Amino acid sequence: MATTQVDPALRDCDPPTGGKLSRERMLACALEIIDREGIEKLSMRRLARALGHDPMSLYRYAPNKAALLDGVAETVLNELTVDPTDPDWVAQLRAVARRYRRIALRHPHVVPLLVTRPLATPLALRPRGTLRPLEAVLALLTRAGFSGADALHIYRALFGLLHGHVLNELQExxxxxxxxxxxxxxxxxxxxxxxxxxxxxxxxxxxxxxxxAELERGLDILLTGLATTPIQLA
Known part of the structure; x- marks a missing residue:
């Protein structure tokens, strides 16, 4: 007897209770598909089938796949917490870096959405959820006494290190x-x-x-230098 192949998306993305669909459930299901099979396997039709809805119903929450992927990036970055009130800014940035690495290892197929996709989008046009870590880090550093420009410089240096690190670590x-x-x-x-x-x-x-360990070495070099050397921007 022939067996019917079940779409793996249908196994893990339960239809919304009561037939209702929400943006949160849609993005959670999209993330499940990406985590399991990669970005290239995600489509609006595939996602609708996994959720038990007509594809047209998804466009209420995401007008196209690009918007859907932006929403997935926001969902993942919601896991990255930053405490802007921490008086020890060095310890907080180190904690943020560790959290970012853990998120990348949990969602390796999403890393391109976090690292390379934003480069093609002007800052003000990026999803607001992806900008919240930046705003929180800027608040942390300006509370510590850095100017806004210096705080931005530190953020860029930190996330430049993180992006390079996770891309290297995830390579075979x-x-x-x-x-x-x-x-x-x-x-x-x-x-x-x-x-x-x-x-x-x-x-x-x-x-x-x-x-x-490699991340800790990089953070030691970066954060020790930032804590002991005045920043001079060109």
Whole structure:
């Protein structure tokens, strides 16, 4: 007897109770699909089927897929809490960085929405929910005595570090997982030793990459420098 293949989206996105649809439930279901299968598998039709609604009903809450993806980014960034009243701004920024990394690891397929998609959108046109961490960090730093311009400079430096870090951490480093030798596992043996002697020599360090520890090292360099050196903007 032939078995019917069930759309995985239908397994995890329960239809709204009482047949009602809300923006929050729609975005939560879209996030579930992206987390499981990636952004490219999400469509308005697929999402409507998962929610048990006609596709046209979704356009009340998102006029197109781009708006839907912006809503998903807002949903994820709602998880990033910032306490602008913390008197220890260095500790708070370190905590924010750790939270951001945890969010990225929970939602790796959403990272492009957080890191690269905003670059194509003017600041004032981005979803307001994606700007709240920026506003909170600016409030934290101006309360600590920084000027608004310096606070923005620090925010850019911090999130530049975070974006680069999460993109690096989420990359697949292992080329041949069945190999036991680090040089072979990472595929670095393909690099000419005459041209890349240092990179090849770091095979063991690359193979034992610890994302949490690497982030802490980056934060140590950045935050220690910011706390001890006056910022001078050009």
């Amino acid at each position: 480093l292992v080329d041949n997982p069945e190999e036991t030798d680090d040089l072979l596992r990472l595929g670095l043996h393909r690099l000419p030793i005459g041209e890349f002697p240092l990179l090849r020599s770091l095979a063991s360090a690359l193979a034992t990459y610890d994302g949490a």
